[in-house]
Amino acid sequence: MNSTGMEMAAGTPAPGPSSDQDLRSQLQSSVLSNRTIFSNATLLVSGNSTIIEDHLFLNTAPAQALSGIFVWSALLITCHQIYMHLRSYSMPNEQRYIIRILFIVPIYASDSWLSLLFISNDQYYVYFDSVRDCYEAFVIYNFLSLSFEYLGGESAIMSEIRGKPIQSSCMYGTCCLAGMSYSIGFLRFCKQATLQFCVIKPLMAIITILLQAFGKYHDGDFSVDGGYLYITIIYNFSVSMALYALFLFYFATSDLLRPYEPVLKFLTIKSVIFLSFWQGMLLAILERCGVLPKALYIDGHEVGAGTVAAGWQNFIICIEMFFAAIALRYAFTYTVYQEKKNEVQENVAQMQSISSGLKETISPHDMVQDAIHNFSPAYQQYTQQSTQEVVQPSQNGKAGSGTGQKRPKKNDKLMLITSDDEF
Numbered sequence: 001m002n003s004t005g006m007e008m009a010a011g012t013p014a015p016g017p018s019s020d021q022d023l024r025s026q027l028q029s030s031v032l033s034n035r036t037i038f039s040n041a042t043l044l045v046s047g048n049s050t051i052i053e054d055h056l057f058l059n060t061a062p063a064q065a066l067s068g069i070f071v072w073s074a075l076l077i078t079c080h081q082i083y084m085h086l087r088s089y090s091m092p093n094e095q096r097y098i099i100r101i102l103f104i105v106p107i108y109a110s111d112s113w114l115s116l117l118f119i120s121n122d123q124y125y126v127y128f129d130s131v132r133d134c135y136e137a138f139v140i141y142n143f144l145s146l147s148f149e150y151l152g153g154e155s156a157i158m159s160e161i162r163g164k165p166i167q168s169s170c171m172y173g174t175c176c177l178a179g180m181s182y183s184i185g186f187l188r189f190c191k192q193a194t195l196q197f198c199v200i201k202p203l204m205a206i207i208t209i210l211l212q213a214f215g216k217y218h219d220g221d222f223s224v225d226g227g228y229l230y231i232t233i234i235y236n237f238s239v240s241m242a243l244y245a246l247f248l249f250y251f252a253t254s255d256l257l258r259p260y261e262p263v264l265k266f267l268t269i270k271s272v273i274f275l276s277f278w279q280g281m282l283l284a285i286l287e288r289c290g291v292l293p294k295a296l297y298i299d300g301h302e303v304g305a306g307t308v309a310a311g312w313q314n315f316i317i318c319i320e321m322f323f324a325a326i327a328l329r330y331a332f333t334y335t336v337y338q339e340k341k342n343e344v345q346e347n348v349a350q351m352q353s354i355s356s357g358l359k360e361t362i363s364p365h366d367m368v369q370d371a372i373h374n375f376s377p378a379y380q381q382y383t384q385q386s387t388q389e390v391v392q393p394s395q396n397g398k399a400g401s402g403t404g405q406k407r408p409k410k411n412d413k414l415m416l417i418t419s420d421d422e423f
Contacts, residue, residue, distance in 0.1 A: 056295060056298060056308070056311075058116060058119055058308070058311040058312065058315055059119055059120060059298055059311075063116070063315060064116060064117060066319075067112075067113055067116055067314075067315055067318035067319065068113060068318075070109075070318050070319045070321065070322040071109040071110065071112075071113045071318050071321065071322075073322050073325075074105050074106075074109045074321040074322045074324070074325040075105070075106055075109060075110070077105075077322075077325040077326065077329060078102055078103075078105040078106055078325045078328065078329075079106065081102055081325075081328070081329050081332075081334060082099055082102050082103070083354075084334040084338070085098060085099050085102070085332075085334045085337065086099070086353075086354040086357045086358060087338075087341075087354060088334050088337040088338040088340070088341045089337070089341075089353065089354070089357040090337050090340040090341040091337055091340060092357070092360060093149050094146060094149050094150070094337075095337060095357075095361075096357075096360055096361045096366075097142045097143070097145050097146035097149065098146065098332045099357075099358075099361045100138065100139065100142045100361060100362075101139055101142055101143060101146070101269065101328070101332065102328055102332060103135070104135065104136065104139050104272060104273075104324075105321050105324055105325045105328065107131065107132060107135050108132055108135075108136075108272065108276075108317060108321050108324075109317070109318060109321040111128045111129065111131055111132040112128075112132070112313075112314040112315075112317040112318050112321070113314070113318050114128050115128040115129060115310070115311075115314040116311060116314045116315055116318065119298060119303075119307065119310075119311045119314075120298035120303060125307075125310050125311070125314065126208060126209065126212045126217070126310075127209060127212075129310070129314075130205035130206075130208060130209055133201055133202075133204070133205045134201060134202045134205055136201065136272075136273045137197045137198040137199075137200075137201035137202065137242075138198060138364075138367070139269065139272075139273065140194050140197055140198070140242050140246070140269075140273065141194050141195060141197075141198050141367055141370075142367075143246070143265070143269050144190065144191065144194050144245075144246060144249065145366075145367075145370070147249065147250075147253070147257060147262070150257060150260050151253060151256050151257065154184070154187050157187060157253065157256070158182075158183075158184055158187065160253075160256055161182040161252055161253065161256075162181075162182055162183060162184070163181050163182065163183075164181060164182050165179075165180070165181050166178070166180050166181060166182060166252075167251075169251065173244055173247060173248070174248065174251060182252055186248070186252070187249075189245065189248075190245045190246070190248060190249045191245075191370070192245075193241045193242055193244065193245030194242050194245055194246070195367075195370070195371050196238060196241065196242070197238050197239060197241070197242035198367070198371075200234065200235070200238040201235070201238065201239075204231050204234060204235050204238075207227070207231065208227070208231060211226075211227040211231075217231070218305035218306045219280075219284050219287075219305070219306025219307070219309055219310045220283075220284030220285065220287045220288045220305060220306035220309050221288075221305050221306060222288065228284075228306070232281065235277075236281075239273075239274060239277060243270070243274055246266070246270070250262065250266060261331075264327065264330065264331040265331045265332065268324065268327045268328055268331050271324070272320075272324050276313075276317060276320070279313065279316065280309070280310070280313040283309040283310075283312050283313050284306055284309045284310075286309065287305075287306060287308055287309040292308050292309055292312065293308060294308060295307050295308050
């Protein structure tokens with residue numbers, strides 16, 4: 001860069017609170033008149049609002065290579081696990097939820113890596129992240145549904161907990177439920193709280209894309225004129241409600257779920273989804289406060305506020321997904337289903353069975369039907385009863401493979417219950 005460019009890059013502290021707009025206005029004329037100078041420039045705003053020319057680590061080859069190593073390692077681990085589940089697809093009612101949960105690693109990892117690679121390209125990360133955001137809501141629903149399936153369905157759960165008083169616990173947020181007892185309304189609330197997240201999250205992703213197209217959305221921009229503040233508030237409320245419902249369900253059924261080792265499953269899913277959200281929010285606040293530098297231009301491309309925070313978020317997620325893949329490999333092991341497959345003497349899985357299992361897994365039909373069921377006004381008159389055999393835990397504490405009896409595939413029978421116990 002020549003002396004004129006260097007003088008501009010050194011800059012002066014920006015006046016007033018609207019520093020981003022002022023700095024961009026000052027730079028615009030310089031960039032237009034010196035396109036050759038700024039063709040590959042990266043201009044950052046330091047903590048004292050001074051414009052500097054510097055390299056951004058997130059946009060360097062070492063950062064992209066390091067994140068790529070972790071991403072591809074996570075993909076290999078998880079894709080192998082998904083393949084083994086499909087080869088041992090002996091309990092579809094459980095494994096379809098497990099495979100959907102496992103897909104969170106490839107989607108999160110590849111999405112974050114692509115966002116990092118295109119960090120300088122007109123905030124493409126917003127569009128990539130929308131895919132990730134929609135799928136994380138889907139995972140929450142599948143995790144709760146898997147827990148229901150482990151326990152045999154709603155009626156089987158109600159036969160164990162119905163009428164029992166809800167213990168008051170500040171840790172699990174049940175202190176306000178003292179004096180109440182478990183009912184079918186309790187299970188309905190848990191399902192509705194997770195299903196609303198499946199609706200709110202994709203809706204917020206669509207709104208984010210629209211606001212981004214009109215320049216009204218920037219990560220970390222908490223001004224009342226932008227959309228980030230309102231989307232964050234709505235999303236925070238929705239995700240907190242879903243998390244609260246999962247905590248309530250675990251609190252009510254922890255003893256019943258103990259043979260299935262729910263703690264590792266619960267902590268892994270919550271860490272991947274909920275901690276990543278608050279992690280991203282913290283990084284956005286750090287950039288807003290000046291702890292992280294703000295980028296005005298990356299490789300000559302103008303970028304919006306929050307780009308550096310989003311870049312660090314994607315870089316960290318790329319690394320975290322490697323450890324998440326390892327944790328999920330132990331949390332949702334395929335060995336118990338492999339043993340079940342061997343017991344019925346179906347050791348060799350043909351490619352046709354693998355493809356049909358994958359097709360069943362990616363179909364959202366069951367979620368749509370479950371949403372209609374749980375939000376139906378007639379819900380209090382019935383509950384779904386899973387006809388799956390209840391797998392008895394083995395002596396080693398894991399769910400046993402059971403006998404070789406055949407199980408009904410997808411047939412659920414409806415069992416009439418009294419309707420006097422809404423939650």
